[in-house]
Amino acid sequence: MCTHADTMWNPILEAMDEERLRSLQLKKFQRILRWAYERSPFHRRLYREAGLEPDDVRTLEDVVKVPKVEKSMMREIQCKDPYPYGELLCVDLEEVTEFRQTSGTTGQPVYQADTWEDWEWWSECWAYILFAQGYRKRDRVFIPFGYNVFVAFWAGHYGAEKLGCEVVPGGVLSTEARILKMQELRATAMMGTPTYMLNMADVARTKLGIDPPKDLWIRRITCAGEPGASIPATKKRIEEAWGAKVFDHVGATEIGAWGYECQEQPGGLHVNEAMFLVEIEDPETGESIHEPGKVGKMVITAFDRMAQPCVRFDSKDLIMWADERCPCGRTFRLIKGGVLGRVDDITKVKGVLLAPTAIEEVVRSIPELADEYEVIVTREGDMDRIALKVELRPEAQGKEQEVRGRLVDQLRLKTNLGYEITFHPYGSLPRYEGKARRFKDLRKQGG
């Protein structure tokens, strides 16, 4: 047995020495850059306008010369021929076998074409994730996800299948029906957004009288779509609610599944550096950040995605390199704390920079509070106001004053802001299946 073959999907790449890994990245970057330049009129125009030819990239340091692609550029050129992908498409339209689109959280959805080759690549990237998280052939994986135009757990489904797991598609079922099916089939693992994982556990307890750690067989959960599984307080809540290990992974429709937590759970995610080039840059100066511990914006390249390549995509995700290697033996570097937020999410309230994940960490660390909360920022005259709506768990009724005191102190400590806190009846705040929208900045809508 090859060393690490029991813990790594592909130790040839995952445990490759760093020097060879960087050589591999350069070679693969050069290959995808040339492919995009030769096949996509959009990329060719972008590069020619910058005076760049593919041969100009000779070292990894040269990569920064390649112009970045913004989501807004992708929106502008789509819905034209070859319809609906426009000039980003690098293959004949008839080679496209998969359509997906982004959720449109930040504007008009972006359409994404994939070929069979791309789809194999998607499931391969997920195979790296799931194997690293301990999924094996014996697992029966339940996927409580509305299979549709969003890529989300589609690729997780096919990745699990590739590992040899038995996959149960829990598509158009109610939450109650999904839980009962998981119980009946003794499903051992599942995938979902952190929000929905908490919501499901709550429904199991309150509506079905099922205690997930005792009455169900779920022992590992892979989360995506929100930063929650990398927020310690949220991760702990999901782990306790299910009696399962919770793992984070990160991906995006226009990028691919690029990072994953391993079984060592080192407080960060491995970047799949054999499949992706992750660069971090200072959002204000645009300078590259190589040192650990300094937060910046991720610019990412997917080396092997062919139909609609992702070359130096400006993801707007905020990340930082960890300063330590993971004990698991992977050479793939770690990003500390997962995706820390998005450039667009970091907002100034009352003159203070605020990351919504900091509020989540506080709310979820107070055991008396239920999982849901809502933050609303408004402006009255020149004054910003920030309201926080929370719910007490049924067993904590009557403790409002005590909890309020702790909440105020912790919020002040972690975010340096004062909030107008209101308590709402348990179960009255919105529950989400997909990506939650708990942070509402109404100032941007003129509210």
Add this chain to the structure above:
Amino acid sequence: MEEASGQRRVSGPDLEILARLVAKIEEAAHELVERACGIQAIERNARRILASSRILRLNVCDPLEL
């Protein structure tokens, strides 16, 4: 596989041999496409093999060619 000392072998598979086998799969799949006389049941299934063998190429052949 165990070494005489009982220690686990630390070496991996022979990438050159693996890469040759991947090339053989691809060669055979391409030939299937060429000889399919337009029969889709042959052509498309051979194409599907090529979509999978490309992943073997990424996993095995790319690191070998460094």
